[in-house]
Amino acid sequence: MSQGRLPITGSVPRRPRAVGRTVSIALAAMMVLLIGAIGGYVLAKAQGLNRPAPDSVDIGFLQDMSIHHEQAVDMATRARSASADPGVRRLAFDIETGQIAQIGRMQGWLELWQAPVQPISRAYMSWMDQGGGHQGSGHGVSMEAMPGMASSEELGRLRTATGAQLDVLFLQLMKRHHEGALPMLRYASQRATRPEVRNLATQMLRAQSSEVELLRELLAERG
Amino acid sequence: MTDQEKQDNQDRAPSWKVIAGLTVLLVVSAGGFGYAYFADRTEAPEDPALAAFVPSPSNPDPSRQIPGVQVVDFPNRTHIKPGERVVYTFRPPIGGSHDRTWATCTGVVYERPVRSENVVHSLEHGAVWIAYDPRRVDGESRASLATRVDGRPYTLLSPVPDLDVPVALQSWGHQLKLDDPNDQRLDQFLTALRQNPNTHPEVGATCRVDADEFDPQNPPPYEAPPATGQIGTLGVRGENDAREERPETEEGEG
Numbered sequence: 001m002s003q004g005r006l007p008i009t010g011s012v013p014r015r016p017r018a019v020g021r022t023v024s025i026a027l028a029a030m031m032v033l034l035i036g037a038i039g040g041y042v043l044a045k046a047q048g049l050n051r052p053a054p055d056s057v058d059i060g061f062l063q064d065m066s067i068h069h070e071q072a073v074d075m076a077t078r079a080r081s082a083s084a085d086p087g088v089r090r091l092a093f094d095i096e097t098g099q100i101a102q103i104g105r106m107q108g109w110l111e112l113w114q115a116p117v118q119p120i121s122r123a124y125m126s127w128m129d130q131g132g133g134h135q136g137s138g139h140g141v142s143m144e145a146m147p148g149m150a151s152s153e154e155l156g157r158l159r160t161a162t163g164a165q166l167d168v169l170f171l172q173l174m175k176r177h178h179e180g181a182l183p184m185l186r187y188a189s190q191r192a193t194r195p196e197v198r199n200l201a202t203q204m205l206r207a208q209s210s211e212v213e214l215l216r217e218l219l220a221e222r223g
Numbered sequence: 224m225t226d227q228e229k230q231d232n233q234d235r236a237p238s239w240k241v242i243a244g245l246t247v248l249l250v251v252s253a254g255g256f257g258y259a260y261f262a263d264r265t266e267a268p269e270d271p272a273l274a275a276f277v278p279s280p281s282n283p284d285p286s287r288q289i290p291g292v293q294v295v296d297f298p299n300r301t302h303i304k305p306g307e308r309v310v311y312t313f314r315p316p317i318g319g320s321h322d323r324t325w326a327t328c329t330g331v332v333y334e335r336p337v338r339s340e341n342v343v344h345s346l347e348h349g350a351v352w353i354a355y356d357p358r359r360v361d362g363e364s365r366a367s368l369a370t371r372v373d374g375r376p377y378t379l380l381s382p383v384p385d386l387d388v389p390v391a392l393q394s395w396g397h398q399l400k401l402d403d404p405n406d407q408r409l410d411q412f413l414t415a416l417r418q419n420p421n422t423h424p425e426v427g428a429t430c431r432v433d434a435d436e437f438d439p440q441n442p443p444p445y446e447a448p449p450a451t452g453q454i455g456t457l458g459v460r461g462e463n464d465a466r467e468e469r470p471e472t473e474e475g476e477g
Contacts, residue, residue, distance in 0.1 A: 020242060027245040034249065038256050054274065070376040074329055077431050104427070107418075114279045117418050118375060120410055121270045145374065152332070152373065159434040 051113035058197045059115045060127025061188040062106040065181070065204075067118065068146055069099045069106075072177055075150065078158055079170040087218060088167045091211075095174065098207070105200065128187050148180015168222055175215040178208045272407070276414040283421035289411050292399045293317075299463045300347075307458045308449045309340055315354045315383050316343050317393045319462025327439040328352075328430035330374040333381035336445030341437065342379070342393075348428035349418040350377045352393040355404070356386035364389075364404040371409070377418050377430055384445065395423040 052058035072095055079092035110117050119126075124146045150158070150173050161169050185208065188201035276285040286292050297318035303309060309320050316339050325344035326337055342352050353368055360368070360382075368390070372380040383391070388400040392409065394416035399408060420426045437443075453459040 020239065023242050024245065027242065027249055030249055031245070031252075034253055034256065038252075041256070041260065067374070067376060070329065071374070074431055078434065081433050111420065114277055116273070116277050116414055118377075118413075120273050120414050149374065156440055159438065159440065 052193055054115055055127070056193060057127050057188060057191045058194050059110065059113065060119070060125070061184065061192060061197065061201065062110050063115070063117065063119045064124055064127070064146060065184060065188075066103050066106045066110075068149065068177075068181055068184070069103050071149055072174065073099050073103070074155065075158060075170060075173055075177070079166065082162065083167055083170065084163065085167050088170065091214065091218070092170070095211070102200070102204065109197070125184065128184065146180060147183070148177040150177065164222065168219065171215050171219045171222070175212060175219065178212045178215065181208055273410060273414045276411045278415065278419045278421055284415070284419070286394070286397055286412060286415035286422070289399060289408050289415065291408070292397055292412070295396050297396060297463065301460075301464050303340060303460055307460055308446070309343075309460045309462055310449050310451050310454050311339065311343075311462050313398055314387070314448065315339060315352065315391055315393055316462070317398045318343060318346060318396050320460050320464050321347065324437050325430070325432060326379060326442060327432045327437055328377055328379040330372055330376055331379050331439045332369045332373050333379065333439065333442065335381075335442070336383055337381045338443040338445055339448070341443060342381070345379060345430065346393060346395040347423060348377075348425050348430060349395070349423040350379060350430055351413055351417045353378070353380045353409075354383040354386060354391045354393065355380070356389050357382040357384075359389040360404055368404050371413065378413070384447075394419075397422065
């Protein structure tokens with residue numbers, strides 16, 4: 001055996017073995033470094049850095065729905081303080097308090113995930129453009145204003161209206177506002193990555209769907 | 224070295240097969256790691272240029288990175304009585320004593336100048352106030368400011384007479400003056416300070432006001448600020464006035 005190998009080692013004496021050993025040590029050292037890097041990376045991911053990406057459905061939904069909710073609370077506050085109708089006041093109080101609490105949750109998560117509490121430069125609902133090939137949801141949803149939002153002119157009218165005029169205007173604006181939110185809620189309830197976001201969107205979807213029915217009834221009662 | 228030692232050395236020398244195997248393993252795993260790392264990286268923020276201005280535990284006040292931002296602290300402040308005025312150091316003011324009622328800041332674009340004492344209270348609630356000089360900012364440039372405010376919670380826009388610059392941005396304890404309404408620092412200021420829980424005193428306080436208390440379509444009008452020399456005269460307060468009902472000596476005597 002050794003007899004057979006000698007001529008070979010003889011033609012490349014000693015140095016290749018030394019080089020081979022050095023290369024092995026270097027490779028082993030690099031392996032150790034790589035394992036360390038992977039370990040650190042996994043650890044960092046595990047420790048809270050697994051927050052949703054800034055362009056995720058989660059962040060986009062929480063930012064946009066916070067703004068959508070703010071206006072609903074705005075309108076509900078007006079109706080709760082100015083309406084004389086107990087049924088309208090009760091619903092307004094329900095929406096006002098419920099949505100303020102939901103805004104708090106959404107803003108808290110955004111803060112925790114170190115995302116801006118409001119979108120800065122993107123169009124509203126751009127997060128609903130994700131996932132190409134999904135029919136009917138990927139075109140033209142990004143926009144200047146979200147569906148269902150009241151214009152500042154409409155908000156102004158709500159601020160000055162009184163009596164039955166106020167009640168009907170509030171119910172109409174809130175019905176449209178709720179209906180406008182439904183596609184966003186449905187999308188987030190299916191596509192958000194974080195379970196708590198999907199869960200909140202699902203609950204909002206149920207609550208607002210049934211409130212749309214209630215608003216319809218209240219409007220019908222008032223002509 | 225004996226023949227036997229040479230033989231041992233030769234046996235311990237790593238085979239090129241092992242080296243080749245290790246190299247392949249290293250390249251494959253480094254490639255995998257590199258891919259995972261950079262795939263993560265490419266989850267680009269909405270606007271990468273603004274990502275550095277999002278408040279975080281390690282960077283509680285990112286506005287300090289914005290060139291030209293002035294930062295001051297207002298440790299003492301009080302609610303003034305209706306009709307009282309405050310002499311503010313900053314123009315437009317950025318903090319200190321203020322009216323009991325805050326100006327509606329639910330993304331309101333004010334057509335006319337608004338009373339400063341009310342707007343300072345909005346800043347205390349976390350709003351950003353964009354003030355502009357109506358002589359130099361109108362038409363298109365005013366419209367571009369309005370799109371950043373209209374319908375945006377915790378934001379308000381109003382003209383301010385005799386402003387020394389075209390645009391002035393106010394947040395509680397923070398001010399940035401701009402010559403150009405399209406200056407990129409405007410979005411940086413909004414990102415860093417609007418509702419920043421580390422920089423304004425009343426986290427979670429609302430921007431809504433009952434219409435009979437403050438009507439955004441008919442707000443209390445702007446009045447020229449009183450002169451500094453008037454502090455202490457009837458109805459004029461300093462911006463750092465402590466509550467006058469509770470003098471500092473009272474607690475010590477108890």
